[in-house]
Amino acid sequence: MDRANTKIAVVGTGVIGAGWAVHFLAQGFEVVATDPAPGAEARLREWVDDYWPAVEALGLAEGASKDQLSFTTDVAQAVRDAAFIQESGPERLEVKHALIATIESAAKADVLIASSSSGLSVSEIQAGARHPERIVLGHPFNPPHLIPLVEVGGGKLTSAESVTKAIAFYVSTGKKAIRINKEVKGHIANRLQVALWQEAISLVQKGVASVEDIDTAISYGPGLRWALLGPFINLHASGGAGGITHLLQHLGASQREWARDLGQYPETDDYIEQIARGVDDELKGRDFAAMLRERDELLVQLIATKASKVQIP
Secondary structure (H helix, E strand, C coil), rough: CHHHCCHHHEECCCCHHHHHHHHHHHHCCCCECCCCCCCCHHHHHHHHHHHHHHHHHCCCCCCCCCEEEEECHHHHHCCCCEEEECCCCCHHHHHHHHHHHHHHHHHHCCCCCCCCCCCCCCCHCCCCCCCCCHHEEEEECCCCCCHHHHHEEEECCHEEEHHHHHHHHHHHHCCEEEECCCCCCCCCHHHHHHHHHHHHHHHHHCCCHHHHHHHHHHHHHHHHHHHHCCCHHHHHHHHHHHHHHHHHHHHHHHHHHHHHHHHCCCCCCCCHHHHHHEEEHCCCCHHHHHHHHHHHHHHHHHHHHHHCCCCCC
């Protein structure tokens, strides 16, 4: 594939869409982006400039250039002749439906349309589409130009071939793609995050620990292992010679007891002020923008290191 002459359309250029644009540019593709918001182009180009050093550090594909980016406010013009379409519009079903209708009015009938949606299902998004079989989920994680994971799945009317093609395409661009076999609210990784957030919020509300100490517990504890191996492999490693079978048999009773004691996600928004106050206390005296830059630098180092170790998935 001649990437320099292969056009990827990025529909919607908020934080997620901008990250996708940078990712595809860094992989050597021509990218045409579209967004109707006032000042969208200037904001996108500023983000591309800001993000470029990080993708340079990860390694650019042959021919990769910021000059391969073009912008239009016309969605139909953006998707015309595109080889792949990444939709990252607002998380509102009526907006998604309008975007899909406009995309299908101009795009080739066999081109995949991947939605970055973090909450809406593909079945909801593809309702009423002319060619629903080519609409898939392509849900990234922020920042998309650095985090390799992308969740891929289909809706009730998506063809299995389209999901397979989407996975193959993302993998070819350096992404770590996982297949969602059955639609669930929030997909996979967000559900795992919510499970953790639920208990983290509960622990703060109960006065067990501060916001800062809970952040420290994850970032200097299991989060370090989770960044290298997933939860199941880590459990297997903790089980000694008996592996995960021994560990689950040994800890099963305790884990069931802990699980019964876990908190529930708050039913009202009363908790938000307490959590926000804890975050403010944690950030007091720190430069948050500098912290995010350092995070990205460390992410680049970690991703590059993992990629160089063939035994670490």
